Amino acid sequence: MSLFESLPIFFKGDKIYDIVYSKDFGGISDFSKSYNSTKTKKICIVSDSKVASYYMDAILDVVKNDYSKVVSFIFPEGEKSKTLDTVKALYVKLIEERFDRNDILLALGGGVTGDMCGYTAATYLRGIDFIQVPTSLLADVDSSIGGKTGVDFDSFKNMVGAFHMPKLVYINLSTLDSLDERQFYSGMGEVIKSALIKNSDFYYWLKENINSIKNGDSFDSDKLFYIVNECNKIKKAVVENDPHEKTGERALLNLGHTLGHALEKHMNFELLHGECVSIGCILATIISKNMGYLEASKADDVISHIKDNYKLPKLPEDIDIDQIVKNTHNDKKVSGNSIKFILLKNIGEAFICTDVNDEIMKDAFITYIKDYN
Numbered sequence: 482m483s484l485f486e487s488l489p490i491f492f493k494g495d496k497i498y499d500i501v502y503s504k505d506f507g508g509i510s511d512f513s514k515s516y517n518s519t520k521t522k523k524i525c526i527v528s529d530s531k532v533a534s535y536y537m538d539a540i541l542d543v544v545k546n547d548y549s550k551v552v553s554f555i556f557p558e559g560e561k562s563k564t565l566d567t568v569k570a571l572y573v574k575l576i577e578e579r580f581d582r583n584d585i586l587l588a589l590g591g592g593v594t595g596d597m598c599g600y601t602a603a604t605y606l607r608g609i610d611f612i613q614v615p616t617s618l619l620a621d622v623d624s625s626i627g628g629k630t631g632v633d634f635d636s637f638k639n640m641v642g643a644f645h646m647p648k649l650v651y652i653n654l655s656t657l658d659s660l661d662e663r664q665f666y667s668g669m670g671e672v673i674k675s676a677l678i679k680n681s682d683f684y685y686w687l688k689e690n691i692n693s694i695k696n697g698d699s700f701d702s703d704k705l706f707y708i709v710n711e712c713n714k715i716k717k718a719v720v721e722n723d724p725h726e727k728t729g730e731r732a733l734l735n736l737g738h739t740l741g742h743a744l745e746k747h748m749n750f751e752l753l754h755g756e757c758v759s760i761g762c763i764l765a766t767i768i769s770k771n772m773g774y775l776e777a778s779k780a781d782d783v784i785s786h787i788k789d790n791y792k793l794p795k796l797p798e799d800i801d802i803d804q805i806v807k808n809t810h811n812d813k814k815v816s817g818n819s820i821k822f823i824l825l826k827n828i829g830e831a832f833i834c835t836d837v838n839d840e841i842m843k844d845a846f847i848t849y850i851k852d853y854n
Contacts, residue, residue, distance in 0.1 A: 591617035592624035599630030603645030618668025667755030681829030737761030
């Protein structure tokens, strides 16, 4: 195994888990031998049909001698599988295979797999262990980190969920070689979000390097590692200070998500999550400018960078803006009658604003459709 480094995650001074970077899956066996030295535990590999076709055999080969039983659970790929029905099917599998509280799940895939598998782990027998093995850029830089798990309910994004920390996040960067272009740029939606909330230097690095990160079908591995590691350091700092989103700082990670989630629901999940986050970041930037928090020149810089480089999907010209704004009131970030909207005071400096009303959101969306779509 070629190991880049490990990034430890701490809570209240105690290390909870490591984010491990590698170029293959071999290090998962090292963890398993330490975690399951008596070889009495069972493991279930959870993955969607597409990711499983690429990597399930490799994972099974790595862990086959480290557990008393190794089983797999494969579900249809896509956001539409991120439901309680899929969780129920996984419960049945675990019960049939006699999994108990000493056993462990492994989430192999992108954000859908990690969120759904993590929620199952959080709720099966009141909580069992799980490992995150992300295979998408979006999962590498965001959804696999920090212990948020959940599923969609009635088309409402992540409405049912729990905080449940993994035992390990293992990032095999070579899996990104199988990403198609659309998935790559979806992941970049969460990358730019991270830079905008906490790290202006990282933002300007992205501006300078965006065209050389991915050339055709290949990635610059050094730049890719830098991107993933910088995002994870940002999320590490935020999550360690506010692991359960109680003090407010963790809410900063929701930049672009309020209107992004509302758009994702309105489009019936036909757009990728990261695409909606990118559009949501532009909308939040427009609002930040319109409300006088962010200088116009910096707002224009952010908007043009995302619009010109992230290959955003074109929205219907007659999209129902009123309905999208209405959807925001069913978001988890609503407190009382106020939405905790994340805005920018500067590039790299986000804050929580509770003064963003429906008209402000509508005006921003009208501007987006008119000038940037």
